[in-house]
Amino acid sequence: MSFRFFPGVLRRFIAPMGALLIAFSTQLAAAEPSCDHSTLMTTKTYTVTEYMRARFIDTSSELAFQNDIRGVVSYSPIKEANGFASNSCQDEEFFASLLQAMSDALVALPIPDDYYYSRAHLGGVNEHIANPALEMHMLGYPEPLQSLLAKLREMRDAGDPRAASALAHLGILPPGGLYRSLAYFAESAANNLSSARLDGVVPALQDHAKYSEERGYFGMSQVKVTDPELLALQNEIAASSNRNRDLAVAGGSVGASILHLQEDGLGAGVLLSSICPSPDTQFNYAQVRERFGQFKDPKLVVAKMVTFVSDFAEAEGREHNGLTAQDVALVAAQLASDCAFGPFAARDSYGINDMDLARQAVRAGLLVSKKAAFVKRPLALAASLGIETGPEFDLKHMAAARFLLLGNPYWTEVSGERDYDAVVKRLSRETISEAQKLLSDDGLYDSGIDGVAGRGFKEGMRKLGGGSCLQAPDNYPNICKPNDVSGILATDWGKAYFDSLAMR
Numbered sequence: 001m002s003f004r005f006f007p008g009v010l011r012r013f014i015a016p017m018g019a020l021l022i023a024f025s026t027q028l029a030a031a032e033p034s035c036d037h038s039t040l041m042t043t044k045t046y047t048v049t050e051y052m053r054a055r056f057i058d059t060s061s062e063l064a065f066q067n068d069i070r071g072v073v074s075y076s077p078i079k080e081a082n083g084f085a086s087n088s089c090q091d092e093e094f095f096a097s098l099l100q101a102m103s104d105a106l107v108a109l110p111i112p113d114d115y116y117y118s119r120a121h122l123g124g125v126n127e128h129i130a131n132p133a134l135e136m137h138m139l140g141y142p143e144p145l146q147s148l149l150a151k152l153r154e155m156r157d158a159g160d161p162r163a164a165s166a167l168a169h170l171g172i173l174p175p176g177g178l179y180r181s182l183a184y185f186a187e188s189a190a191n192n193l194s195s196a197r198l199d200g201v202v203p204a205l206q207d208h209a210k211y212s213e214e215r216g217y218f219g220m221s222q223v224k225v226t227d228p229e230l231l232a233l234q235n236e237i238a239a240s241s242n243r244n245r246d247l248a249v250a251g252g253s254v255g256a257s258i259l260h261l262q263e264d265g266l267g268a269g270v271l272l273s274s275i276c277p278s279p280d281t282q283f284n285y286a287q288v289r290e291r292f293g294q295f296k297d298p299k300l301v302v303a304k305m306v307t308f309v310s311d312f313a314e315a316e317g318r319e320h321n322g323l324t325a326q327d328v329a330l331v332a333a334q335l336a337s338d339c340a341f342g343p344f345a346a347r348d349s350y351g352i353n354d355m356d357l358a359r360q361a362v363r364a365g366l367l368v369s370k371k372a373a374f375v376k377r378p379l380a381l382a383a384s385l386g387i388e389t390g391p392e393f394d395l396k397h398m399a400a401a402r403f404l405l406l407g408n409p410y411w412t413e414v415s416g417e418r419d420y421d422a423v424v425k426r427l428s429r430e431t432i433s434e435a436q437k438l439l440s441d442d443g444l445y446d447s448g449i450d451g452v453a454g455r456g457f458k459e460g461m462r463k464l465g466g467g468s469c470l471q472a473p474d475n476y477p478n479i480c481k482p483n484d485v486s487g488i489l490a491t492d493w494g495k496a497y498f499d500s501l502a503m504r
Contacts, residue, residue: 033047033048033093033094033097034047034048034094035047035094048094048097048098048101099136099139099140099141100141102136102141103136103141103143103144104143106132106133106136106143106144106147107143107144107147109129111129113155113160115129116129116148116151116152116155116162116163116166117162117163117165117166117255118166118255121169121255122254122255122258122259122324122328123162123165123166123168123169123248123253123254123255123256123257123258123259124165124166124169124170124255124259125148125152125166125167125169125170129148130148130170130181132144133145133147133148134181134182137230137233138182145233149167149170149237152166152167152170153167156244156247159251160251161247161248161249161250161251161252161253161256162248162253162255164244164245164247164248164251164253164256165244165245165248165253165255165256165259167237167240167241167244168240168241168242168244168245168248168256168259169241169245169256169259170237178233178234178237178238182230182233182234245260249295249301250296252304254304254305254308254328257295257301257304257305258271258305258328258331260291260294261274261288261291261292262274262284262288271288271327271331272327272330272331272334272342272378274287274288275288275331275334275335275339275346275350276334276339276342276343276344276345276346277344277347278343278344278415278418278419279344285347289348289350292335292350298335298350298351298352299336299351299352299354299357302332302335302336302352302357302361303357305328305329305331305332305361306329306332306357306360306361306364308325308328309325309326309328309329309332309361309364309365309368310364310367312325312368313325313364313367313368313370325365325368326365326368326369326376326379327376328365329361329362329364329365329366329368329379330342330361330362330365330376330378330379330382332357332358332361333358333359333361333362333365333382333386334346334358334382335350335352336350336352336353336354336355336357336358336361337353337354337355337358337386338350338352338353340355340358340385340389341358341362341381341382341385341386342378342381342382342385343381343409343418343419343422343423344422355386355389355390358386359386359390359501360501362379362382362383362386363498363501363502365379365382366379366383366485366488366498367485369484369485370484370485370486374470374483374484375406375407375483375484375485375488377406377407377408377411377466377467377469377470378407379407380403380404380406380407381403381404381407381408381409381423382407383399383403383407383497384400384401384402384403384404384407384427384431385423385426387399387400387403387497388400388426388427388428388431389426390500391500393496393497393499393500394492394496395492395493395496395497396496396497396500397428397430397431397433397434398434398493399493399494399496399497400427400428400431400434401431401432401434401435401438402434402438402488402493402494404423404427404431404435405435405438405439405464405469405479405480406469406479406480406483408461408464408465408466408468408469409422409423409424409461409466410458410461410462410464410465410466411465411466411467412465412466413462416462416465416466417458417462420458420461420462424453424457424458427453428451429450429451429452430451432451432452432453432457433449433450433451435457436449436450436451436457437449438478438479439457439460439461439464439479441478441479442475442476442477442478442479444460444463444464444476444479445457445460464476464479468480469483470483482494
């Protein structure tokens, strides 16, 4: 088993730590245990300090630290500890010292406040900090998790709504709160007790697994935590969850608002299919409507979503997760417009009815897409429908047609015709004419340019397919290029579109 945790986790959590290393080296220099063999080290004999320097602590640049801590790779100390015990010396004193050093280093990490919050799961805690802390707790070293909880509570009490949201939804990966996260890690513990070499080294891990009830579940092991210590920790978090959620929403935490709407924190993307469900499905529609009605000022919540997306678009160094912000923009646009910017109208009004706010949400989402390298298909479709129902500007119908083809509602053969019919009936003849010209230029339409969405037009849209402009834009250059906002802003129609919204 590869031992990725030790070299990886602090590469993801550490800014320059020269002073810490010197202090740490001094502390361990006196008679620290050494190891005499490892397939993971180039030298045969090494001390804990030498191992930490080579495999755990990476004194990289501050810029690298800031980029890495937002990475997408999760590490499992439990699995990697088992890998170490199986592929290194069997000195229990050395291994115990190494685990203590790991715990001390995690507690000492100089993490900026903003980095405690997840970018992948709005409203949650950064899983690249929480996961190692949870697993170290399972390994019998509770200090990193205690330190994390103390820091979040400190920031919450100082008035940061994001910290309240993170506490309310701690353990968002896997979804369902801290209890399921602990159960998940207990399962990892149980599955990794196969090595007798680990049993004696980490008795606490064996104790936690002993309290777990293992049962079959679709051919896989599933563990229920019954350890009183871990259940007490879960109850401690759960007892203040509602209070923390209310503080977060009242304080304007967009992540808390999204997670309040969507059960189990499944994210803004899944939420969209609940806000504006297709006629043949309910999804979580009733639940979303009920939870939306619990906001004291729903319009203010949506306006803060738009502000969040706008701020995200202007911030530097956040390219890797632009799609999440695009989803938030779509949620805001659909709530503000009663789903007018998607294929299916809302079954009942959400009570905001502010089309200008909805168009600003779409504009902000499009600007965020500069960081994601392309415009997300539903966002392009929302832009087309927003243009079609909005005020006049130069090249309006060209812009509506361009965004229509980028967001082609004929997404799949299964639901494409249904979605296509729901969208096209709301388009003007002028927009259809512009779209016919573009389809004709790329050989997908050979009928008259008459502004009528007939059989030939539908067939052209079906052939284009919803993924063509993402997967093979070179096949249809007149339709699919530009498919990123930087390119769109360089066109006459794109500039006219963004200028029309900027003036409002």
